[in-house]
Amino acid sequence: MKEWTEIPDIELFSDGGAEPNLGKGGFGVILSYKGRQKEFFEGYKLTTNNRMELMGVIFxxxxxxxxxxxxxxxxxxxxxxxxxxxxxxxxxxxxxERKKNIKAINSDLWDKLLNAISEHIVEFNWVKGHSGHIENERCDTLANYGINSKELNQDIGYEPNETHNNQNSSTNSTFTKKNKTKIENAGDACRKCGESVVKKAPKKRKIKTNQSYYFEYYLFCPSCKTMYMTEGGKREIVNENRLFE
Incomplete structure (x- = not known):
């Protein structure tokens, strides 16, 4: 049996995305071992940001x-x-199932990731995107190579009828087949990280000249801090001089 010290130490850097989300996607991966690096990228015809993030790590x-x-x-x-x-x-x-009768999204890739992890000793580390992290920035570039590749793969496991939250779809008329990632309600899954968004009220501010509407609330991801301005939160201005008195 091999000693612990004989197990190689690998660094795996990954990034993925889709443009638009849902749309063409790609991921970029860097594997580093003893200062030597290998780079990989792949592109897909129709997929999502989250699937590309998962697929990069799995790959x-x-x-x-x-x-x-x-x-x-x-x-x-x-x-x-x-x-x-x-x-x-x-x-x-x-x-x-994420909850009773609510399907877990991207279960095919989560299953593959769990299986891949079981073969190794894996630790996950979060890095802030677009913050100058050398390998993360390079993986972002590689992912874009994949997105813009002339030969795009088919994301066979992607199910076009899935939504990112699998809830409220029957009552949300703006959640169409064309755009499965629209964020409309508190509790919807953030497009970037999957956390449930919450409703927040913006700071009071003066109405600008010729402004015809304002937002009474917006949806906010407490995990990655992404903001979503929704039609449901939009309010037409009737008397702009008294709105924020």
Whole structure:
């Protein structure tokens, strides 16, 4: 049996995205071992941001031919939280249901990721995207190479009829087949990290000249701090001189 010290130490950097989301997608991966690096990227015809984030990490792990100690670096809290908070294991245990009668999204990739992790000793690390992190920035570039590739793969596991939250779809008339990622209600899953968004009221401010509407509230992701301005929160200005008195 090999000693602990003989297990290789690998750094895996990954980034992914779709333009638009849902649309053409790609991921970029860097594997680093003893200062040597290998780069990979792939592109897909129709997919989502979260699927590309997941697929990048899975792809990187699947390149390793021997059991390794792997430090995974990604700017996707969706991926990190799904593993470190035990969401994916719980969903799998529950037959890939996030809640009763609510299907877990991207279950095919979560299953692949859990299987890939089981082959290694893996630790996940979050890095802030677009903040000058060298490998993360390079992976972003590689992901764009994939998106703009002339030869795009088919994301076979992607199910076009899935929504990102699988709830309120019957009552949300703006949640159309064309745009599955529209954020409209508190509790919807953030497009960037998958956390449930909450409703917040903006700071009071003076109405600008010729302004015809304002937002009574917006939706906010407490995890990655993304803001969503919605039609439901929009209010037409009737008497702009008295709105914020």
């Amino acid at each position: 990187g792990l699947e390149q390793l031919k021997t059991k390794s100690k792997v430090q995974v670096y990604t700017d996707s809290k969706y991926v990190i939280n799904g593993i470190t908070k035990g969401w994916a294991k719980k969903w799998k245990k529950n037959g890939w």
